[in-house]
Amino acid sequence: MQLARRIQQIPPSATLALNAKANELKAQGVDVVNFGVGEPDFETPEHIKEAAIQAIRQGFTRYTPVGGIPDLKEAVCRSFQENLGLSYRPGEIMVSCGGKHALYNLFMVLFQQGDEVVVPAPFWVSYPPMLMLAEAAPVIAPTREENGFRLTAAELKARLTPKTRGLILNSPSNPTGSVYTKKELEALAEVVLEHNLIVISDDIYDRIIFDGAAFCNLAMLGPELKARTFVLNGLSKTYAMTGWRIGYAAGPEAAITAAVNLQSQSTSNPNSIAQKAGVAALNGSQETVARMVEEFAWRRDDIHRRLLEIPGVTSTRPGGAFYIFPNFSAHFSKLTPKPGQTSSQCLAEYLLEEAQVAMVPGAEFGEDSCLRLSFATSRERIATGVDRIKEALGKLK
Ligand SMILES: Cc1ncc(COP(=O)(O)O)c(C=O)c1O
Structure with a gap:
């Protein structure tokens, strides 16, 4: 069916698509660390x-x-x-x-x-x-x-x-x-x-x-x-x-x-x-907001420190929200992107397959040197996920 021109140029939301792929793997029993999520991992108060x-x-x-x-x-x-x-x-x-x-x-x-x-x-x-x-x-x-x-x-x-x-x-x-x-x-x-x-x-x-x-x-x-x-x-x-x-x-x-x-x-x-x-x-009470922000601040410090320990990775220090956007471009020369794929997309695919870690390629946000990690996930999963990224990057030759 011929669809309206309006929609033909519009891609589906990349972050939602990535999340769907990670969830699909999870449903198959794969232990995926999902750094792709764009929502707080807290309950509505x-x-x-x-x-x-x-x-x-x-x-x-x-x-x-x-x-x-x-x-x-x-x-x-x-x-x-x-x-x-x-x-x-x-x-x-x-x-x-x-x-x-x-x-x-x-x-x-x-x-x-x-x-x-x-x-x-x-x-x-x-x-x-x-x-x-x-x-x-x-x-x-x-x-x-x-x-x-x-x-x-x-x-x-x-x-x-x-x-x-x-x-x-x-x-x-x-x-x-x-x-x-x-x-x-x-x-x-x-x-x-x-x-x-x-x-x-x-x-x-x-x-x-x-x-x-x-x-x-x-x-x-x-x-x-x-x-x-x-x-x-x-x-x-x-x-x-x-x-x-x-x-x-x-x-x-x-x-x-x-x-x-x-x-x-x-x-x-x-x-x-x-x-x-x-x-x-x-x-109502804003107490839960304060507690959530306190936890996000702790994780921000932790994930930032852990990422900087990976050779070749740089990162700005987030001042807010629950995302970090490290630069992985020092590792790009070791990748072979598929036709039409950018380096950050290729790295995201490699890390999902090799390390079972889901991240969003920076290309989706207009900056291909980086990948986005959400730290709206537990302290323990952050530690596991960054360890896996480090190990998988170390295997790239
Ligand atoms: C920068 C930014 N603006 C707006 C939104 C919209 O959020 P919602 O539609 O859930 O209010 C989001 C959600 O991811 C966002 O990251």
Whole structure:
């Protein structure tokens, strides 16, 4: 059957595909260490589950307002105010079926054919295909490992053309764990204002931040920037709620209203029960978040140290999220990629077959020198997995 042109250029999500392959091996009884996962290995906290159960019992099972129930929007506004000092009205908030869905809605209403949108690389895998679905052109802006994979003002300027309409920033980053400092953002802000750009600030990992660092985004740098920035967040990562599918965006009301309008013609409201759980997540105790972040920080130190002990491997030290993005390129000369395969894809395949370790090739994130490991797995599995990688790399001749 002839499918629409729109979908023919869109690959399936690479990270989800890798996860599926690792799970398939596991189902066959193979002991796979899966560093591919993009979700916390923690349970959704009990008080959040309980709120969902109560919602079902109380019959909160019907359609809700498309862009989210008032108490959830209010909880989102309060959370922005308390955590970031950002003041939003409920009309400036859209709740969607996951952060990914909120992003998709935003891209569809903000960008169109002829627009260019700057995407710093390494990037989260979904940005380029989603922009292409909106018929906009993703313009990849490579960053450098020496700069912690953070985009500089000069690197941004180098990608601008008269067609540039937007910039996507993701801090803490998936896949690198990099966190922008306020000073770095101020330098980017100058370029954003000068060139009248729209910013999408993907803050989905903003609460998973280490070493007591202060989180900052472009909207926090003053009213002029807030007026052109859309802040994306959600419950998936912070509250270990990936399956519940609640994400949200905040930004200028006219665009948010348009995005809600789009949502009204596709999914309608996000799940009513999950929204009630979301109210409990945002308004309830944040103790579990603190404990999860503490554990991730320990694992970050551990996996970073272990990876650096492998000859030929370098790595930046993640400041947040639960990913690390080491550079394996010193080992690439010993590989023979298949036709059409990149070096990082070839190494990922070798390590899955030889060491039963699943990692995501950096090529999927626009940086082929590296592979991404998620440390959302136990301390013991981290130790086993990195030992196996070391041993398998040692066998490459
Ligand atoms: C950078 C980034 N943004 C957004 C999302 C979307 O998450 P969700 O749709 O579960 O809210 C993810 C999930 O992996 C992510 O890594």
